[in-house]
Amino acid sequence: MTDAAPPISRYPVPALEAMPEDIRARILKVQEKSGFIPNVFLMLAYRPDEFRAFMAYHDALMDKEGGLSKAEREMIVVAVSAANQCQYCVVAHGAILRIRARNPLIADQVTANYRKADITPRQRAMLDFALKVTRQAEAVDEADSAALRGHGFGEDEIWDIAAIAAFFGMSNRLANFTSLRPNDEFYGMGRS
Template identity: 75%
Template sequence: MTEPLTKRFPIPAIDSLPDDIRTRLLAVQEKSGFVPNVFLTLAWRPDEFRAFFAYHDALMDKDGGLSKAEREMIVVATSSANQCHYCVIAHGAILRIRAKNPQIADQIAVNYRKADITPRQRAMLDFAMKVSTAAETISDADFAEIAGHGFSDDEIWDIAAISAFFALSNRMANVTAMRPNDEFYMMGRLPK
């Protein structure tokens, strides 16, 4: 790594972290082969780390409703709009893997309206983008539009919550100048 993973705040040593956080970081490292910089950056504030990842997991790891790939589409599209380099790269990698499509993340990050997605997914991203960039303008017409594409109340809540949660994440990644791990760039691009 040529640059520090964040330029603005201290990064604690893994062995200095509370047991639960250290255990989580080591499990992620075991599974992926590296520790994503978001884990290391947020570990500086253990209570906030726990709260952040508890809500992240509740939104992103649930079964039913939106697919895991659709959840990642929301993150990539809204993170692009929020100019979050870290989340576009990291969640773009996860999206490529979950969608089993090496082009989808780039298409969504650049212009989801021209991406190879379904009309239903486009409506999902339209709603997510409005939540992310102009939530104060959400109206009953927006709810009618998205419900017209077959989304349930729970799914609409998830779209809004993921958009809102990652707006926080995007802002913290930008404030900390968090750098995406080099490993993310190639993940899901080439067949194994």
């Protein structure tokens, strides 16, 4: 007798065959590339219109060329997700950060305490700002942008830092609300 696998989410996960074609195609493409289906795709497929909107904004923020590096974008996600105690996003995006930064330690360091992590002063300023947007958005002002400009960030990069922090604040809340479980595959990714 084996134990049943824990549920992916508190909400039902639709069968792949029952999903709208565009969503099924995106999920299968991700599965082909990574070798598994990240549970966030399955959880969001419960609400197809929101799946599409979520993925469109995610892609606009995380896949754009220029500005912040892909590793810096993931670093923001990990720091914000750690502050919001989002297990799914810390584990999943921690794996992506390890791969994009080509550093098996960085995600664990940023998760535990980015202020002590082996990051540059520029990256620390970026994460300080992202955490202010996460925890005290009402207190963000021009001085915050001026400090970031002093580290070489342009206006579009400052927008991206804030937008990534805000988007993943929403994502973290949905993942926590639905009890979204990280895929086991994420834990070992990028560690060797």
